[in-house]
Amino acid sequence: MGASVLAIDDPVLHEFAELVGAEGAVSVAGGRTRWEAGGTLSPEAQVVEAPTGIVSYRPEEMTMQVRAGTTVAELDAALAEKGQRSALADRGGTVGGAVAVGESSVDQLGRGAVRDSVLQVRYVSAEGKLVTGGGPVVKNVSGFNLPKLLTGSLGTLGLLAEIIIRTNPMPPASVWLRCEGLSPARARDAVLTPSAVLWDGGATWVHLEGHAVDVRAEQKQLMTLGSCQEVGGPPPIPAHRWTLSPAQAAAFSASEPFLASIGVGRVWASAPQPALPVDPVAELIGQRTKQLFDPASRLNPGRTP
Amino acid sequence: MDALLADLRSALSDDRVRYDAAQRSLIAHDASVFDGGVSGPVCYPVDTSEVQAIMRIALTHGRAVVPRGAGTGLAGGAIPLGAPVVIAMTKMNAILDVDLDNRVAWVEPGVINLDLSRHLRPMGFHFAPDPSSQQVCTIGGNVANNSGGPHCLAYGVTDAHVVSLEIVLPSGEVGTLGTLGPDDHGLDLRGAFVGSEGTLGIATKVAVRLTKNPPAVRTLLLSFASVRDAANTVSDVIANGIVPAAMEVMDQKITIAVENFVGAGYPLDAAAVLLAEVEGLEGGADIDAERISDLGRANGATNVRQAESDEERALLWKGRKTAFGAIAQIKPDYYLHDTVVPRSALADVLETIYDIAKRHDLIVMNVFHAGDGNLHPLLLFDARIEGELERVHAAGADILRACLAVGGVLSGEHGIGVEKQGYMEELFSADDLDHQNRLRKAFDPACRANPGKVLPMGHSCADIQALRAVPTGVWG
Numbered sequence: 001m002g003a004s005v006l007a008i009d010d011p012v013l014h015e016f017a018e019l020v021g022a023e024g025a026v027s028v029a030g031g032r033t034r035w036e037a038g039g040t041l042s043p044e045a046q047v048v049e050a051p052t053g054i055v056s057y058r059p060e061e062m063t064m065q066v067r068a069g070t071t072v073a074e075l076d077a078a079l080a081e082k083g084q085r086s087a088l089a090d091r092g093g094t095v096g097g098a099v100a101v102g103e104s105s106v107d108q109l110g111r112g113a114v115r116d117s118v119l120q121v122r123y124v125s126a127e128g129k130l131v132t133g134g135g136p137v138v139k140n141v142s143g144f145n146l147p148k149l150l151t152g153s154l155g156t157l158g159l160l161a162e163i164i165i166r167t168n169p170m171p172p173a174s175v176w177l178r179c180e181g182l183s184p185a186r187a188r189d190a191v192l193t194p195s196a197v198l199w200d201g202g203a204t205w206v207h208l209e210g211h212a213v214d215v216r217a218e219q220k221q222l223m224t225l226g227s228c229q230e231v232g233g234p235p236p237i238p239a240h241r242w243t244l245s246p247a248q249a250a251a252f253s254a255s256e257p258f259l260a261s262i263g264v265g266r267v268w269a270s271a272p273q274p275a276l277p278v279d280p281v282a283e284l285i286g287q288r289t290k291q292l293f294d295p296a297s298r299l300n301p302g303r304t305p
Numbered sequence: 306m307d308a309l310l311a312d313l314r315s316a317l318s319d320d321r322v323r324y325d326a327a328q329r330s331l332i333a334h335d336a337s338v339f340d341g342g343v344s345g346p347v348c349y350p351v352d353t354s355e356v357q358a359i360m361r362i363a364l365t366h367g368r369a370v371v372p373r374g375a376g377t378g379l380a381g382g383a384i385p386l387g388a389p390v391v392i393a394m395t396k397m398n399a400i401l402d403v404d405l406d407n408r409v410a411w412v413e414p415g416v417i418n419l420d421l422s423r424h425l426r427p428m429g430f431h432f433a434p435d436p437s438s439q440q441v442c443t444i445g446g447n448v449a450n451n452s453g454g455p456h457c458l459a460y461g462v463t464d465a466h467v468v469s470l471e472i473v474l475p476s477g478e479v480g481t482l483g484t485l486g487p488d489d490h491g492l493d494l495r496g497a498f499v500g501s502e503g504t505l506g507i508a509t510k511v512a513v514r515l516t517k518n519p520p521a522v523r524t525l526l527l528s529f530a531s532v533r534d535a536a537n538t539v540s541d542v543i544a545n546g547i548v549p550a551a552m553e554v555m556d557q558k559i560t561i562a563v564e565n566f567v568g569a570g571y572p573l574d575a576a577a578v579l580l581a582e583v584e585g586l587e588g589g590a591d592i593d594a595e596r597i598s599d600l601g602r603a604n605g606a607t608n609v610r611q612a613e614s615d616e617e618r619a620l621l622w623k624g625r626k627t628a629f630g631a632i633a634q635i636k637p638d639y640y641l642h643d644t645v646v647p648r649s650a651l652a653d654v655l656e657t658i659y660d661i662a663k664r665h666d667l668i669v670m671n672v673f674h675a676g677d678g679n680l681h682p683l684l685l686f687d688a689r690i691e692g693e694l695e696r697v698h699a700a701g702a703d704i705l706r707a708c709l710a711v712g713g714v715l716s717g718e719h720g721i722g723v724e725k726q727g728y729m730e731e732l733f734s735a736d737d738l739d740h741q742n743r744l745r746k747a748f749d750p751a752c753r754a755n756p757g758k759v760l761p762m763g764h765s766c767a768d769i770q771a772l773r774a775v776p777t778g779v780w781g
Contacts, residue, residue: 003734004730004731004732004733004734004737005709005710005712005731005732006732006733006734006737007734058647058649059544060540060543060544060648060649061543061647061648061649062543062548083546084546102493104487108487112461112465113465113487115488115493115496116461116464116465125736125740129736130736131734131736131737131740132733132734132737133737133740133741135645135714135732136647136712136714137645137646137647137677137678137712137713137714137717138645138677138678139453139457139462139645139674139677139678139679139717139718140645140714140716140717141450141451141462141500141716141717141718141719141720141721142714142715142716142721142725142729142732143715143721143729143732143733143738143741143759143760144497144500144501144741144744144745144759145451145464145496145497145499145500145501146737146740146741146744148464148493148496148497148499149492149493149494149496149497149744151493151496152488152490152491152492152493153492153493157492158740168548169546169547169548170546192517192519192520192585192586193517193585210585210586210589211585211586211588211589211592211593213586213588213589213592214585214586214588214589217586217587217588218586243484243486243487243488243490244486245407245484245485245486246406246407246408246485246486247404247406247407247485248486249486250406261487263408264486264487265407265484265485265486265487266486266487276490278491279480279481279482280480281472281474281478281479281480281481282480282481282482282491282494284478284480285474285480285492285494285747285748286491286492286494288746288747288748288750289492289494289743289744289747292743292744292746292747293740293743305490305491305492
């Protein structure tokens with residue numbers, strides 16, 4: 001039998017696998033914008049750089065194949081040329097970093113979640129081998145879902161080398177509104193598919209995207225419900241990510257500045273979130289997964305997703 | 306066997322643990338053509354603690370477990386291999402809570418897909434995945450297969466709509482995967498579980514995302530003089546930055562069968578029809594409908610029609626969704642394939658599929674989720690005619706390989722089950738499959754949940770004979 005269809009022939013990825021090797025603590029650096037996520041990297045870890053460059057962009061398929069070290073800015077520029085975008089947020093980092101952290105954009109309601117946009121991952125395993133999970137097409141249930149497992153795993157199960165992400169058309173019109181006297185819940189209910197509804201405990205921001213005629217209609221609707229003004233974008237986003245249910249986020253309160261993403265459950269707050277309760281069974285499976293994927297704990301030691 | 310039955314019956318009740326020949330024969334099959342299933346006792350639990358009890362009893366007796374929903378699977382995923390304990394989830398069919406503040410509904414896995422959307426409709430919401438079997442298939446089955454459906458083009462398949470799951474591990478422990486919030490803390494075990502075909506445990510409660518019903522829907526029916534024109538229209542729509550709610554293509558043979566069956570008003574003289582639906586707000590829906598019509602005409606559409614009423618729309622969809630039932634007029638049996646190719650390869654691959662069918666002297670019909678390149682070639686046959694099913698399998702293998710050759714994958718929404726295990730090594734390398742197996746073992750180290758599925762022989766949990774040979778009680 002010949003090689004499998006997804007066999008990897010890109011020499012750049014094989015060079016990266018050799019760099020990672022099969023022994024010794026190792027981590028991969030992207031833009032270091034979320035370097036402390038999940039804990040502090042053990043100092044003995046060798047830090048390598050991920051390969052860079054767009055491998056193949058097929059706008060007509062709405063798929064982008066890109067090496068992990070490529071910056072999100074470069075990705076966005078290539079996508080914008082063809083009127084497209086992705087679920088990844090540009091925080092100055094790399095595609096691999098964004099997928100490894102798994103943090104979605106402030107426009108998650110419109111752009112989708114990062115975890116839903118990763119179609120295929122290629123990574124270097126703890127044994128120094130290149131592994132492919134998922135596949136290159138937009139719909140795929142062929143086997144176990146390694147892309148979901150790797151997204152947000154902080155490089156603890158494998159070091160991302162290349163990713164295929166789903167892209168989406170850039171909406172023709174976009175408006176950010178800042179509204180007073182309009183509760184975030186009411187704003188969310190009043191519009192069909194906002195890209196973001198944000199709330200800082202006082203004002204509500206709504207990001208409307210789509211056909212200009214629809215954006216205008218929903219803008220008009222919101223203006224009858226509260227005092228809304230067009231603004232250039234979202235307000236400043238506090239540093240610490242909290243994970244709550246959408247209902248908890250909508251009822252959030254704090255003495256320090258915060259911003260709640262309505263309908264998502266994300267709150268950006270001024271202080272770190274107290275430790276979340278962990279389901280014991282999920283913890284057990286997580287420990288077993290780590291043990292099976294990286295028995296010697298050489299991948300990103302010190303970090304826990 | 307007597308001791309196993311006695312233990313199961315004392316944990317559930319006599320009438321909810323079945324071992325009669327009729328029941329076992331029924332449960333040995335799903336909606337696929339695969340024989341070879343052998344069912345052990347069939348259990349009908351009513352709550353999580355009973356599922357847990359069944360798991361523990363099966364473990365003590367050295368038996369595997371196989372979860373089962375409505376049995377509508379087409380890849381053999383629910384077929385019991387090696388006389389396992391079957392856990393039929395159909396009595397756990399309550400919609401537990403509709404939580405509008407969080408826009409989720411907590412449901413038991415036996416809830417029927419369409420029943421859930423009907424329940425949500427008066428509240429202004431629905432559950433987006435809509436497989437053709439949605440009148441009978443269960444949410445648990447949708448979770449197991451990561452099911453799709455026509456409207457997953459815009460909304461995504463099941464894993465984008467399942468936020469959290471209560472599961473029972475094969476070892477009997479009960480836990481929760483995922484949260485109602487943005488789940489980017491911890492490994493996405495929820496995402497790994499959805500689509501795992503019952504090999505990682507059993508879901509006993511599912512939190513599904515609610516999707517708001519759109520105020521405007523436009524349904525278009527475009528007729529073409531060739532399948533290629535229809536396929537090219539689909540590629541052009543996507544390439545022009547339009548993501549419709551659904552884009553379905555039917556070729557002439559299936560369209561005629563459907564029209565005879567339901568009288569939906571489909572044209573009988575078109576080589577292919579494209580059913581395209583856009584939704585959203587009134588203004589944008591009109592714009593998108595107009596643009597799709599224009600792209601169709603530019604690709605040679607012979608007729609473009611927009612459904613004038615909800616009744617007309619419903620009838621068109623009824624035609625599409627009952628397509629498989631319409632086949633019985635032509636041949637008693639059919640084999641429904643499921644592959645995905647890049648959208649731009651659709652036209653060429655379809656041509657190849659017609660050639661393959663001709664070469665194997667079979668009738669093929671094509672009805673498919675064109676928008677995401679998800680093909681469903683239907684090979685018609687008569688199981689009573691010797692050699693026909695063998696020709697169907699040979700043609701199916703050729704079709705799969707033709708799809709892989711253009712950068713496609715093995716399955717878009719039906720799963721691997723026992724149907725495509727043998728092809729996994731053509732898509733993935735040994736290292737890729739080894740990592741998939743590691744994921745499986747993290748949930749099920751002893752290979753108790755639905756063994757013999759998905760991964761090919763040679764990987765642990767694939768070899769049923771070896772599992773059966775393990776002495777009773779070894780994991781007790």
